[in-house]
Amino acid sequence: MLTSSVFFTGLVAVTFQQNQPVQAFPSPLASRSSLSSSKYVTSKLRAEKRPGNPLQTLIGDMASSLASSISGGGVSNSNLAELDSNLKSTVSSSWEDIRSDLESKQTPDERAFRSNVKKGIGPASPLHKIRLFDESNKEEDIRVTLYRDHASWCPVSIPFLQLNVICYIRFPSLIYPPLLAMQYCQKVWMFLEEKRIPYRIEKINMRCYGEKPASFQRLQPSGAIPVAIIDGRTLNQSNDIIYTLEELFTGAKQKSMLPPQEDSAKRMKAQQLLKLERSLFSAWMSYLTGSSRSKGSFINVLGEVENELKNADGDFFLGNEVSLVDCMYAPFLERIAASMIFFKGLQIRVPKGAMTDYPAINRWFDAMETLESYTLTKGDYYSHCWDLPPQLGGCVFEDGGGPYEQAINGEKLVDGSRGSWELPIEPHLGGVEPDWHWCGDENAAKREAVERLSFNHGAIVSFAARGAGKKGLPPYSAALSDPNAVPNDSVKTSVDACLSIVCLALLNGVDSVADDLEKIVMTLSKQGGPQHVENVIASLAYLRDRIGVPRDMRLPAATQLRAHINYVIGKMM
Numbered sequence: 350m351l352t353s354s355v356f357f358t359g360l361v362a363v364t365f366q367q368n369q370p371v372q373a374f375p376s377p378l379a380s381r382s383s384l385s386s387s388k389y390v391t392s393k394l395r396a397e398k399r400p401g402n403p404l405q406t407l408i409g410d411m412a413s414s415l416a417s418s419i420s421g422g423g424v425s426n427s428n429l430a431e432l433d434s435n436l437k438s439t440v441s442s443s444w445e446d447i448r449s450d451l452e453s454k455q456t457p458d459e460r461a462f463r464s465n466v467k468k469g470i471g472p473a474s475p476l477h478k479i480r481l482f483d484e485s486n487k488e489e490d491i492r493v494t495l496y497r498d499h500a501s502w503c504p505v506s507i508p509f510l511q512l513n514v515i516c517y518i519r520f521p522s523l524i525y526p527p528l529l530a531m532q533y534c535q536k537v538w539m540f541l542e543e544k545r546i547p548y549r550i551e552k553i554n555m556r557c558y559g560e561k562p563a564s565f566q567r568l569q570p571s572g573a574i575p576v577a578i579i580d581g582r583t584l585n586q587s588n589d590i591i592y593t594l595e596e597l598f599t600g601a602k603q604k605s606m607l608p609p610q611e612d613s614a615k616r617m618k619a620q621q622l623l624k625l626e627r628s629l630f631s632a633w634m635s636y637l638t639g640s641s642r643s644k645g646s647f648i649n650v651l652g653e654v655e656n657e658l659k660n661a662d663g664d665f666f667l668g669n670e671v672s673l674v675d676c677m678y679a680p681f682l683e684r685i686a687a688s689m690i691f692f693k694g695l696q697i698r699v700p701k702g703a704m705t706d707y708p709a710i711n712r713w714f715d716a717m718e719t720l721e722s723y724t725l726t727k728g729d730y731y732s733h734c735w736d737l738p739p740q741l742g743g744c745v746f747e748d749g750g751g752p753y754e755q756a757i758n759g760e761k762l763v764d765g766s767r768g769s770w771e772l773p774i775e776p777h778l779g780g781v782e783p784d785w786h787w788c789g790d791e792n793a794a795k796r797e798a799v800e801r802l803s804f805n806h807g808a809i810v811s812f813a814a815r816g817a818g819k820k821g822l823p824p825y826s827a828a829l830s831d832p833n834a835v836p837n838d839s840v841k842t843s844v845d846a847c848l849s850i851v852c853l854a855l856l857n858g859v860d861s862v863a864d865d866l867e868k869i870v871m872t873l874s875k876q877g878g879p880q881h882v883e884n885v886i887a888s889l890a891y892l893r894d895r896i897g898v899p900r901d902m903r904l905p906a907a908t909q910l911r912a913h914i915n916y917v918i919g920k921m922m
Contacts (some may be wrong), residue, residue, distance in 0.1 A: 424839060424881050432876040433842035439868045440849045444806050447852045451799050454856065459796060463804070473542055473725035475900045479549050486547045493548040493594070495541065496565065496576040497534040498555050533587045534575040535680040535726045540591050542722035543671060544603045557739035558830035591673065606673040615667060622657060622666050622674050626681070629654055633685050637692060637737070637744050644693075651685075651697070651707070654678075658709035664716035671720060675713075679723060682710065687733035690781065691757050694749025700777040700784070718787060729898040729907065730757045730782050739826045756781045759911060770893075770911045772859065785904045794905035795855040801902050802910065803852055809892065810845045811836050816891025817884035843873060843885045848892075851913045859916060870921050886921055889914050 424432060442450070452460055458472070465471030469479035469488065479488055541548050553565050553574050561572050569576045569585050576583065577590040579597065584590045599605045608615035632650040636643040663669030666678065686698040698714055699705045717723045728736075734757060738744045746754075752763045759770035762779035769778055774791070777784050788794060802809060814836035821833025846869050854862045873882050893914040896907045 424877055428876060429839055432872065432881075435872050435876065436842055436846045436869060439865060439872060440846050441865055442849065442853055444803060444849065447799070447803050447849065447856070450853075450856050451796060451803060454792075455796055455800075459793075459800070462800065469547075473721050475725065477550060479547075480541070481547050482545050491547045491549050492580050492597075493541065493546060494551060494578040495534075495537060495548050495590075496551045496553050496569075496574055497538060498574050499552040499559070533680055536676045537575050537577065537587050537590050537594075539679060539722045539726050540594060540606065540673070540676050542725060543676070543720065544594065544598055544606065546594060546598045546603060555740070557826045559825065559832050591676070595673070606671075606676070608667065608672070619667060619672070619674050623677060625650070625653060625657065626674075626677050629678075629685075630681050633681065633688075634741070637688055638741055639745060641747060651710075654682075655707050655709050658713050661709075664712050666713075671717070671722075675717065679717060679726075682714070683727060684733050684737065686714075687728075687730040688737055688744065690750065690753045691730060691734040692744050692750050692754075693747045694751070694753055696753070696781075698783060700780060703780065718785075724785075724787055724903075725899065727899060729904045730778075731759075732897045735828060739828070739830075753781055759915075768915070770908070770915050772912050772916055774908055774912060782904075788903050788905045791905070791909070794903075794909050797902050797906035798910040798913075799852045799855050801906070802848060806845070806848060810841050810848065813844050813848075813888040813892035814838065814840050816888035837884060837888070840881070840884045840888050843877065843881070844888045847885065847889060847917050851910070851917055854913050854916065855909060859913075866917065866920055873921065882921055886918050889918055893918075 461471065462474075466474055466476045466478075468484075469477055469481035470483055473480075479491065481488065481491075551565075554561055555574070556572065565576075566572060568583060571585075573585065575587055575590065576585045577593075578584075579590070579593055582593075584593060595606055608619055610616075629650050632643070632647040636647040658664075658666065661668060665671050666674040689695040689697055697705070697707050697710060699711060701715070705711055718727075734754075752765075755761050756763050756769045756778055759768065761767065762769045762775055763781060764779065769775065769781075788797075815831065815834040817837035817840050819835040819837075821831050821835065823833075825831070850862050850866050850869065853865075873885060877885075893911050896902070896910055898904045898907050901907065902910070
């Protein structure tokens with residue numbers, strides 16, 4: 350186990366620290382790509398599961414854990430040693446060579462990424478442990494520590510059944526409407542970034558994918574997140590945190606996120622909009638977790654939000670500047686857009702220029718995506734649609750969502766022409782999810798993917814080998830969350846070779862790796878045998894399905910990495 354080595358801190362959710370179990374970001378089983386007709390995809394590794402019933406998943410995983418055992422794939426120790434030796438000599442580039450090749454192609458800002466993360470400066474990243482923004486701020490002057498979820502799933506971390514608990518948050522001269530007792534990390538995280546308040550980050554598991562440390566339980570007996578310590582004072586409600594931050598950090602260096610005291614009309618408007626946000630949340634939850642009978646109510650409330658944005662004096666809720674109101678809406682509108690198309694077939698967010706019933710909401714998304722504070726915290730549809738069910742106790746599918754579900758899960762594009770996680774990358778996931786234009790071009794996305802993968806390749810290989818290993822106990826309700834899983838050591842060198850090829854293909858194109866990949870496939874097949882090859886494929890798919898956004902990398906990089914892993918898998922099948 351490596352010390353303080355991080356792969357993607359999040360969806361792959363793999364933070365390797367000494368004497369600690371690896372935390373795996375829960376996500377679906379191997380996605381249904383164009384390889385869906387293969388024996389692998391229909392095997393025990395691709396049991397048909399949807400992210401709808403966490404209890405069923407938990408029981409099934411417990412049974413699998415009791416029955417499973419690690420297999421060497423039929424390769425004897427002597428043959429395995431020969432196989433591993435041959436694989437090492439087959440790959441023409443070492444990981445050091447790959448890093449050197451990457452650095453020769455990176456921009457100066459990209460080369461400074463890890464150094465900036467360590468210092469807490471530079472562009473915002475989920476990998477930051479401290480956030481100073483620039484070198485004018487010093488670590489010893491940090492007054493805020495934010496405890497947020499490891500996988501950055503939150504906004505929901507208290508069981509949905511507790512929604513009857515109501516709290517009131519009062520800002521000076523502005524009474525906010527009743528707020529359900531839920532905890533939301535994303536809006537606090539975004540708020541800190543938008544106000545540029547220096548802060549320290551401590552990452553805590555959610556119960557659906559791991560255990561919480563005793564030190565945090567003493568700080569927050571309920572286990573709910575987020576929690577913040579501000580000037581030595583512990584706050585354990587997201588809106589209390591936001592209120593305190595606004596009160597203590599508004600002035601010359603930090604802007605106000607509330608309308609001015611003297612603008613009573615705008616402050617009343619904020620109050621009205623926050624009440625509407627609660628109505629939207631309730632209508633969304635009723636429809637997402639219930640029957641189609643709730644659809645009409647949800648559409649009506651969503652229409653009210655559309656009208657408010659249509660009649661606003663700018664692209665944000667209160668005009669031309671982002672405000673606290675936008676921070677409150679952001680976690681839910683983002684997850685509404687993802688979950689409604691995946692589970693219900695209702696498309697709200699569309700690529701620029703496409704027809705939509707919600708043009709004002711789309712303009713709001715466009716405006717939000719100009720803010721680093723928002724793009725830092727933004728997830729992709731795949732991540733959201735697999736993290737919501739274990740938090741909510743399940744989500745209800747409708748038939749209209751089927752083609753979109755398949756596209757988001759990597760099975761096939763909506764038009765059925767080919768796999769949605771295949772090369773070449775289809776723009777906007779075939780019209781399902783708008784591309785992230787702010788991340789740069791395709792080559793920048795590829796470099797980002799290689800940087801994350803190559804930085805901690807040894808730990809990543811061990812993590813991927815769980816796909817051919819043994820499930821751990823206890824099981825968790827989030828699909829494929831298995832922090833106590835045991836990797837299959839026999840596949841590690843094979844997986845390492847394949848991931849080297851993935852990186853080289855990302856950097857130099859798939860044609861550049863054709864000869865090496867063919868040699869690897871032949872070696873695996875002849876010396877490893879069918880079972881070993883299947884175990885390697887299972888390991889690569891296990892890793893692919895746990896590449897998450899934003900914790901691990903941004904969506905364009907994740908898309909490239911998923912597709913390039915599928916390219917290698919395809920050659921082995």
